[in-house]
Amino acid sequence: MRHWLFRYHAHAHMWRHMLPYEALAIFVIIVFVVAMPTSALRFAERGLFMHSSEPGETTSYTVSFRYMSPEPVGSVDMLFCIDPIPHHECVTPLGLDVSDAVLSSQSGETGFVMDALAPNHIVLSRAPSMISSAGISSYVFDNIVNPLDTGQSFSIRLRSHASTDASGPQIDFGSVKGQVTDGVVLETQVPPMLIFCVAEQVMDQCLGTNENYYTDMGELSSDSTLTAQSQMAVGTNASSGFAITVNGGSMAAGTSVIDSPSTPTESQPGENQFGINLVANNAPTVGSDPEGTWTNAIPTPDYSMANHYKFVPGDVVAYSPNVSLMKKFTVSYIVNSREDLKPGVYSTTMTFIASGRF
Amino acid sequence: MKRLKSFILIALAVVVAGAYAVPAPSAAAQSSSLSIAPKKEYVIEPGDSVDDKLTIRNLDNSADLTLSLRVVDFTFTDDGGTPKLFLEDDAPQTTWSLKPFVTVPKTVTVPKSGSKTLDMSVAFPAGHGAGSYYSAIVYSTSAPDGAGNVGLAASGVTLVFAQVPGKVNENLKLEKFGAYQQATANKEAGYFFMSLLEPQRVAYTLKNNGNVTAAPVGSITLKNMFGKTYEISNVNPSGSLALIGQSRTYTACIKLASQNINFSGDRTSANTCVSAGLWPGYYSADLNLFYGQNGNPTQEIISKASFWYLPWWFLIIVFVVLLLLAYIVWRITQAVRNRSSGSIKLKKRK
Numbered sequence: 200m201r202h203w204l205f206r207y208h209a210h211a212h213m214w215r216h217m218l219p220y221e222a223l224a225i226f227v228i229i230v231f232v233v234a235m236p237t238s239a240l241r242f243a244e245r246g247l248f249m250h251s252s253e254p255g256e257t258t259s260y261t262v263s264f265r266y267m268s269p270e271p272v273g274s275v276d277m278l279f280c281i282d283p284i285p286h287h288e289c290v291t292p293l294g295l296d297v298s299d300a301v302l303s304s305q306s307g308e309t310g311f312v313m314d315a316l317a318p319n320h321i322v323l324s325r326a327p328s329m330i331s332s333a334g335i336s337s338y339v340f341d342n343i344v345n346p347l348d349t350g351q352s353f354s355i356r357l358r359s360h361a362s363t364d365a366s367g368p369q370i371d372f373g374s375v376k377g378q379v380t381d382g383v384v385l386e387t388q389v390p391p392m393l394i395f396c397v398a399e400q401v402m403d404q405c406l407g408t409n410e411n412y413y414t415d416m417g418e419l420s421s422d423s424t425l426t427a428q429s430q431m432a433v434g435t436n437a438s439s440g441f442a443i444t445v446n447g448g449s450m451a452a453g454t455s456v457i458d459s460p461s462t463p464t465e466s467q468p469g470e471n472q473f474g475i476n477l478v479a480n481n482a483p484t485v486g487s488d489p490e491g492t493w494t495n496a497i498p499t500p501d502y503s504m505a506n507h508y509k510f511v512p513g514d515v516v517a518y519s520p521n522v523s524l525m526k527k528f529t530v531s532y533i534v535n536s537r538e539d540l541k542p543g544v545y546s547t548t549m550t551f552i553a554s555g556r557f
Numbered sequence: 558m559k560r561l562k563s564f565i566l567i568a569l570a571v572v573v574a575g576a577y578a579v580p581a582p583s584a585a586a587q588s589s590s591l592s593i594a595p596k597k598e599y600v601i602e603p604g605d606s607v608d609d610k611l612t613i614r615n616l617d618n619s620a621d622l623t624l625s626l627r628v629v630d631f632t633f634t635d636d637g638g639t640p641k642l643f644l645e646d647d648a649p650q651t652t653w654s655l656k657p658f659v660t661v662p663k664t665v666t667v668p669k670s671g672s673k674t675l676d677m678s679v680a681f682p683a684g685h686g687a688g689s690y691y692s693a694i695v696y697s698t699s700a701p702d703g704a705g706n707v708g709l710a711a712s713g714v715t716l717v718f719a720q721v722p723g724k725v726n727e728n729l730k731l732e733k734f735g736a737y738q739q740a741t742a743n744k745e746a747g748y749f750f751m752s753l754l755e756p757q758r759v760a761y762t763l764k765n766n767g768n769v770t771a772a773p774v775g776s777i778t779l780k781n782m783f784g785k786t787y788e789i790s791n792v793n794p795s796g797s798l799a800l801i802g803q804s805r806t807y808t809a810c811i812k813l814a815s816q817n818i819n820f821s822g823d824r825t826s827a828n829t830c831v832s833a834g835l836w837p838g839y840y841s842a843d844l845n846l847f848y849g850q851n852g853n854p855t856q857e858i859i860s861k862a863s864f865w866y867l868p869w870w871f872l873i874i875v876f877v878v879l880l881l882l883a884y885i886v887w888r889i890t891q892a893v894r895n896r897s898s899g900s901i902k903l904k905k906r907k
Contacts, residue, residue, distance in 0.1 A: 241857065248852035252600065282790055283847045284776045350796070352774050354847065354855075375855040376774060376847045380600045380720075394616065394821060396590035397698075397711035404821070405590040405616045412589065412701035412709040429709050436818075436825040437595045438795040442639040450706065495829070500745055515639050520739070520808075521795070522827035524818060532707055546706045554693065554714030555595020556638030557770075557798045 240267040242357055242373035244335050254347045254379040255294055259303070262355060263337040266308055266330045268370045273327035275311065275338075276358040276365035279319040283354035283374035291319040294347030300340045307336025324363045345379050352378040391437035394525065395553035401430045404525050414532075419545065421469045421538040426485040428532065431551055433496070433517070434525035439556040440495075442518040443528075446550040449473045449510060450534060452543025457534060463507035472535040473547075474508025477516055477528050482506040486531030489517075496523040508533050520556070588617035588669065589698045589711040591624065592821070599679055599719045603687075606680030611715065613675065613696065615667035622667040624696040626675075630654045631693045631716070636762060636806040638797055640716060642693055653801055655679065655692035655719055679719050687723025689769040689801065691716065718770065718798070720850070727853055728767040729799065734844050735759070736864040737808050739830075746806075751865040753872075757830040759789065759842055760808040761860070765799040772796050773858070775846035777809060782839045787811055792846065794828065811835070837871035840864050 242264035251258035266272065279297060280289035300321060302313035308330060311323035323338065346353055354376050358369040398408030414427040435441045449459040450473045457473045464474065466482060477498035479487045489498065496519035501509050508531070517528050534545070592614035599607050615622035630651040631640040643651070650656060660678045667673045677694075694715040701708040733748055737760035740746035748760065759777050772793060779787040792809045799805035810830035818827050842862045849855035 244854050246849065246852065246854040252851055282776065283774065284790075284845055287776065287788070287790060351791075352772075354774075373855075373857070374847060376849050377851060380598075390612075391595050392592050392614075392821065393595040393713060394590075394592045395711060395713050396616065397709050398589055399709070401590070405592075407617050407619055408589060410586045410588075410620060412587070413705035414707045414709075415705035416707060425706075427707055429707070431711070434820065435595060436820040436823065436827075438828070439596070439638055439797060441595065442634075444639075444642070446644065497741070500740065500743055503743060513641070515634060518637075518639060520637070521829075522818070522820070522825060524820060534706070544706075546708070548700055548708035548710055550697070550710040550712055552642065552695070552712040552714060554640055554642070555716055557596065557640065557691075557716055557718070557800065 239369050240371050242359075242371045243267055245357065245373050245375045247355060247375040247377045249345065249377055249379075251345070252378070252380050254345055254349055256345050257342055258345060259339055259341045260343050261337055261339045262357070262375060263335050264357060264373065264375070265335050266332070266359065266371055269330060270370045271327040271329050271361055272308070272359045272370060273325060273363040274360045274365040275323040276356075276360065277321040277323070278356040279353060280356055281351060281353055283356065283376060285356050285358070285372055285374070289319070289356070292346035292348065292353035294344065295319060295353065296344035297321055297340070299342045301342055302338060303341045304339045305337065307332040307334055311338070313340070322365045324365070327361055327363065347379070349379050352376050391435065391555070393433075393435045393437065393441055393553060393555055395431070395433045397429065397431040397551050399429050401432045401527065403432065403527065405432050416532070416534060419534065419536040419540065421536055424466050424468050424483045425534040426483050426532065428486050429530045429549075430527060431530065432525055432527045433553055434523055435519070435555065436522055437555050438521055440519040440521045440523060442515050442554055442556055444513055444552045444554075445475065445510070445516050446512050446552055447548050448512065450545040450547045452541065452545045455541040455543060455545075457536065457540070457545060459510035460508065461511050463501050463504045463509045465506055466508060466533050466535060468535050469537060470535055471537050471540060472508070472533070474510045475502065475516075475530055475532050476504065476508050477502045477530055478505050480506045480531055483533065485533065487529045489526055489528050491524065491526035493524045493526060495519050495521060496526040498528065516551075518556075586620040587698065588615050588620040588622035589709075590616040591622060591696060591711070591713050592616055593696060593713045594715050597715060597717045599717075601679060601681050601719055601721060603681050603685040603721055604683030606678055608676065608678045611661065611675040611677050611694070612672055613665060613667055614672040615669055618670045621669055623664070623699060624667070625664050625699070626661050627695055627697075628656045628659050628661060628692050629695055630656060631691070633800045633803040633805075636804050640693060640714070642695065642714065644695070653688070653690050655690040655717055658690065658719070659692060659694075659717060661694055679717070681719075681721055685721055687721045687725050689718065689720055691718045691770070691800070693717065720769075722851060725769045725850060725853055726767045727769055727771055727849060727856065729763045729765055729771055729773065729848055729856070729858065731761060731844075731858050731860050732764050732804055733760075733762040733806075734860045735842070735862040736840075739808065749864065751867060753868055755832055755835050755868070756864065756866055757811055757832065758808045759811060760806050761792070761844055761846070762804055762806045763799050763858075764804045765801060768801060769850065770798040770800055771848050772798050773807070773846045773848040775844070777845070778843045779811060780841050781836055783836070785836070787833055787835075792844075835866055837866050837868055840866065
């Protein structure tokens, strides 16, 4: 043991002379003081105001932000890309052109002149000087041609540099976001549409139905379960998908209402119960599973349990989170009744509402 | 007199019998197959109006489609994009209601296999405050007529969003970020930290505390423990909105596959999540989001998350390797012990 301690001491003693405390202090200064300016900060309160957001229109942009680092700034780089992330590849927004842009006014940190390096690239430059304005600096550029694509936003990647030509290490950085809108309707190449049909039986693609919108379930009995089924088909090319809700009341005769379970429940003959689901069941035998090749349009979990039924008005019974080709759903209805159920003709109207998603 | 009475009675009986014998006119065949625009979006300056068209198609090739139209308010159902419609006639008007500013026709009849284009308009008075306004146009088929217990009716909905430009209060707060399992028919959607199946989606949940809708853009960078990165360059490809007050979950595919499909005669692009070929192990994710409307500050949200992907086959391999290592260590220990006990015995002999 003592032998090891002697060896360690001899080793450490040698390094003590090779790396004196002064060298260590210099290393710490380099790390914490010299290296500090390279840890760039984000511009604060960044914003973009497009004086017109019409696609393809020539307009003025006001870019504003607050400088954060107390460093001399000689240039500000402005790169127009689809993606705001600085280290990602820059794809120029379709139709955008800043080649003829003019810096018409500036406030806050001033003294810049403008140079358009490319149709999507502007550099503001001045003699390097310390940031003197604590507030927001704004720069107005005229003669910018707006992008054409209303379907996606674009961004301006901002960077400040000590150099006058936007080279060398960056001081502050950040992006501002913009989007063109045509003021009337935002539409993709194919107008989004939502197709929907409901009946006792519907054809594929909703090209027709059996034109029967009523089902007679028969006579209520405490010994057996009455069943019925209807169909609905739905599809959309909207990228947000669709949702179908069920609306209406439980079966009722005047003020006598048959209860409907608020959670998926098995059929219980002899109890008052009205429920639905959207899958094939064998207790009792009714319904069938959804038909269609696309798997993204599905019944919601509560309405997709075989032999379990539920009915809550306003519930979403089926949905797709994105584009879905036509899919056919079969809705199964069950009714059970107690022996002491008040006599009457029990009926209801189920309204299925298909909507787009936002 | 008796004969007259008899005659009247017989005549009445004939009339009544005739009335019952003649079959009731059957209800005209009615379509319930409609095609509508699911969403409309506008940017309208105060004092301006927008005239637009609503195109409704009747896909049924044998019956006309009669619809009644009305405008209702809506909000969100959950953290997804499903609207919750306020269908009651006495539903209170929401603060973001577009109802007072929208004009649509009351009814329309679309011939079989045909379409109708309706005029609609949205107009804001001068001086109207900046912000987001939204309501829904509900197209309803008439209530069924017939005899039975269960009647069926179909309705379609167009969501209408209007933006009045100006200074607004935008405030999104990140609530969750991480790997995400999409809902299936038997399972709710949700975040997870460890998965036996290959993760295909990353998600983030934003709470909209502002007074306008928001649609963030940005990217997510995934990195595995060996340094390999996977870039999700568009974290909101559908431009999905977080409604006022909503906690909205946005999901993004780690790898997206696009395919062109034919939808009702038109070509359209459909995106699906596919396997990105992730290796088992630990993953870190960096989120970088931007939001902000025209003329308002662009705001940024940055966050980090992590998750484990540990498939069964990988766990079995790790288990087998650990067993092997344990066995090797045990054998070495045994060998060392045997050797030491052998040398002790030798020393004792000496």
